[in-house]
Amino acid sequence: xxxxTTSNISPDASASTGISIGGLLRSPASGAFMGxxxxxxIFSVFGFGRNFLSVPGVTTWVNYASLVGIxxxxxxxxxxxxxxxxxxxxxxxxxxxxxAIVSGHYEMPVLVGVIAALSVGAAxxxxxxxxxxxxxxPSFIVTLATLFAVAGLTLYLSILFINTTNxxxxxxxxxxxxxxxxxxxxxxxxxxxFGLICGFVFFLHYSPKGSWVFALGGDQGSAHxxxxxxxxxKIGLFMLCSMSTAFAGVLQVITFNSAxxxxxxxxxxxxxxxxVVGGVLLTGGFGTVIGIVFGALTLAIVTQAIGFTNIDRxxxxxxxxxxxxxxxxxxxxxxxxxxxxxxxxxx
Amino acid sequence: xxxxxxILELRNVDKSFGPIDVLDNISLNVSEGEVLCLLGxxxxxxxxxxxxxxxxxxxxxxxxxxxxxxxxxxSPRDAQERGIATVHQFGGTYPLxxxxxxxxxxxxxxxGFGPFKIFDRAKANRIAVDEVQKMGxxxxxxxxxxxxxxxxxxxxxxxIARAVFFGARVLILDEPTAALGVKQAAHxxxxxxxxxxxxxxxxxxxxxxxHAMAVGDHFAVLIRGAIAADFRKGDKSREEIAxxxxxGESMADLEANIENRTESHSGHAPQxxx
Ligand SMILES: Nc1ncnc2c1ncn2[C@@H]1O[C@H](COP(=O)(O)OP(=O)(O)OP(=O)(O)O)[C@@H](O)[C@H]1O
Ligand SMILES: [Mg+2]
Numbered sequence: 001x002x003x004x005t006t007s008n009i010s011p012d013a014s015a016s017t018g019i020s021i022g023g024l025l026r027s028p029a030s031g032a033f034m035g036x037x038x039x040x041x042i043f044s045v046f047g048f049g050r051n052f053l054s055v056p057g058v059t060t061w062v063n064y065a066s067l068v069g070i071x072x073x074x075x076x077x078x079x080x081x082x083x084x085x086x087x088x089x090x091x092x093x094x095x096x097x098x099x100a101i102v103s104g105h106y107e108m109p110v111l112v113g114v115i116a117a118l119s120v121g122a123a124x125x126x127x128x129x130x131x132x133x134x135x136x137x138p139s140f141i142v143t144l145a146t147l148f149a150v151a152g153l154t155l156y157l158s159i160l161f162i163n164t165t166n167x168x169x170x171x172x173x174x175x176x177x178x179x180x181x182x183x184x185x186x187x188x189x190x191x192x193x194f195g196l197i198c199g200f201v202f203f204l205h206y207s208p209k210g211s212w213v214f215a216l217g218g219d220q221g222s223a224h225x226x227x228x229x230x231x232x233x234k235i236g237l238f239m240l241c242s243m244s245t246a247f248a249g250v251l252q253v254i255t256f257n258s259a260x261x262x263x264x265x266x267x268x269x270x271x272x273x274x275x276v277v278g279g280v281l282l283t284g285g286f287g288t289v290i291g292i293v294f295g296a297l298t299l300a301i302v303t304q305a306i307g308f309t310n311i312d313r314x315x316x317x318x319x320x321x322x323x324x325x326x327x328x329x330x331x332x333x334x335x336x337x338x339x340x341x342x343x344x345x346x347x
Numbered sequence: 348x349x350x351x352x353x354i355l356e357l358r359n360v361d362k363s364f365g366p367i368d369v370l371d372n373i374s375l376n377v378s379e380g381e382v383l384c385l386l387g388x389x390x391x392x393x394x395x396x397x398x399x400x401x402x403x404x405x406x407x408x409x410x411x412x413x414x415x416x417x418x419x420x421x422s423p424r425d426a427q428e429r430g431i432a433t434v435h436q437f438g439g440t441y442p443l444x445x446x447x448x449x450x451x452x453x454x455x456x457x458x459g460f461g462p463f464k465i466f467d468r469a470k471a472n473r474i475a476v477d478e479v480q481k482m483g484x485x486x487x488x489x490x491x492x493x494x495x496x497x498x499x500x501x502x503x504x505x506x507i508a509r510a511v512f513f514g515a516r517v518l519i520l521d522e523p524t525a526a527l528g529v530k531q532a533a534h535x536x537x538x539x540x541x542x543x544x545x546x547x548x549x550x551x552x553x554x555x556x557x558h559a560m561a562v563g564d565h566f567a568v569l570i571r572g573a574i575a576a577d578f579r580k581g582d583k584s585r586e587e588i589a590x591x592x593x594x595g596e597s598m599a600d601l602e603a604n605i606e607n608r609t610e611s612h613s614g615h616a617p618q619x620x621x
Binding site for chain 1: 398401403422423424425426427433435437438439440441442443444448451452453454455456457463464465466492493495496
């Protein structure tokens with residue numbers, strides 16, 4: 001503390017106040033929030049006369065965001081850890097069909113179906129993580145392989161068990177209101193999403209193990225040298241991702257009463273767009289849960305709520321494309337600001 | 348010196364990666380309050396030896412003894428828990444994470460209870476900043492700063508400060524002075540000396556004769572994975588040590604070589620045409 005320029009600033013100043021302009025600016029969530037705000041304002045202006053801000057308008061995109069978001073956050077964890085998971089597009093239908101077959105066709109209690117679906121997710125996640133940690137194959141390829149393998153297996157087993165690729169399932173009332181109910185227009189999944197967000201924020205940003213996830217994406221060799229159980233952590237993250245996807249499948253089948261075994265390739269893109277628009281660095285090591293939440297909300301507005309505005313529905317993909325590019329460029333700038341920012345300099 | 352008990356001892360340790368033999372029949376020991384300098388050319392196997400002691404690699408054959416008991420380090424965490432702290436040659440810091448989180452990576456301080464233990468950011472930042480300042484890096488005052496914004500030497504100092512903080516019995520530093528300025532290198536050497544006075548065993552590698560001579564009590568020279576010389580301070584002259592560090596070739600010859608090469612190109616440095 002002999003440096004005259006810093007002697008009047010306590011090193012603890014920033015640590016104890018917690019929130020400061022610089023602290024907010026260097027958070028990767030701020031870019032995501034600004035993107036969300038811009039899209040929200042533009043859509044509010046163009047949708048003022050067409051119910052964008054009405055209850056059906058808002059619930060449409062929030063409901064959609066919740067299902068994508070439940071999956072996108074753990075996909076984001078993996079991206080922060082330097083891995084990609086695109087098998088979600090097959091895990092979701094595998095989960096919905098599991099519930100429909102176990103609890104629908106075989107009339108087992110709904111919880112048995114839910115646990116079966118989550119177990120299917122856990123197993124797929126374990127296989128993904130196991131192969132990624134034991135081989136040099138990039139996770140993009142490993143999960144591409146499991147995407148197709150699981151998609152094919154789901155179709156095959158659906159035909160084998162119930163001789164159809166689509167099925168219906170009506171959950172008992174208590175399960176319907178718990179997993180697929182509606183409260184003022186919001187699906188149960190929105191509340192589940194909110195609960196999971198709290199858990200995910202705690203895990204990534206407050207629990208001591210959150211640092212480890214960032215370390216994996218920052219420098220895996222050093223993380224291993226620092227005594228972090230790299231393989232176990234990575235397998236755990238893949239399992240978390242597939243189980244969250246399976247859980248989204250459970251919510252989906254109980255909300256909409258139907259299941260399909262068709263792979264959902266759109267989901268892969270939607271989760272990755274949410275994560276990247278949410279400010280997670282593609283190469284790993286940087287990102288926030290709240291950023292991903294805003295990413296999912298932004299994506300949901302652009303794809304789902306465009307019908308509540310005067311904007312031509314066909315422009316939605318164009319907007320997404322432009323938004324994605326802007327987000328990636330902005331993330332870069334934000335990261336530079338974050339890296340160079342210091343409480344003692346006040347640039 | 349030899350009356351002190353060895354903390355760590357290697358007996359006939361070999362290490363190979365598949366068909367590549369990197370360490371060949373290494374026997375070495377380091378005692379409390381002693382600095383062991385590992386010397387050797389690029390690729391001689393110094394980092395591999397250090398990684399074996401840090402639990403990153405397991406020996407292919409041979410024994411590791413700690414306090415005279417045969418042991419093995421199953422993982423880096425295992426070695427750390429037994430008081431061995433290591434700064435590896437490359438990496439060790441995460442550019443997009445804060446100084447506080449970097450410092451405590453893998454050994455996070457927490458507050459709270461049960462499943463709701465949270466990372467104690469204020470404490471981590473305070474200790475990290477204090478320890479880095481002790482290394483002579485007084486410009487670092489904010490533990491929330493991302494490490495990516497620090498200079499290479501500042502990052503290196505952070506990694507060393509971390510090891511000094513966590514190293515209970517053995518401190519292992521792989522080329523700790525390589526990225527450092529004269530003043531910071533002197534700080535590191537002073538810290539090595541302090542650790543030694545506190546009774547720690549220190550193992551450290553360097554390519555600089557000056558640095559080795561300044562703190563080493565015990566020197567081991569590796570040539571192509573085997574121990575070519577193992578001697579104590581004062582047993583050999585500075586020139587002899589320098590020659591050994593160059594992989595057995597004499598410094599004088601090497602210098603003559605450089606002269607010749609320049610001369611044969613009529614006074615100009617040779618142009619690369621590769
Ligand atoms: N994981 C590995 N697999 C195969 N070969 C390896 C591995 N790690 C090291 N080696 C080889 O072992 C030899 C010794 O490497 P090491 O890094 O221990 O050298 P060093 O003495 O630390 O050199 P330097 O002074 O350049 O740091 C090198 O030839 C290297 O190619
Ligand atoms: Mg080395």
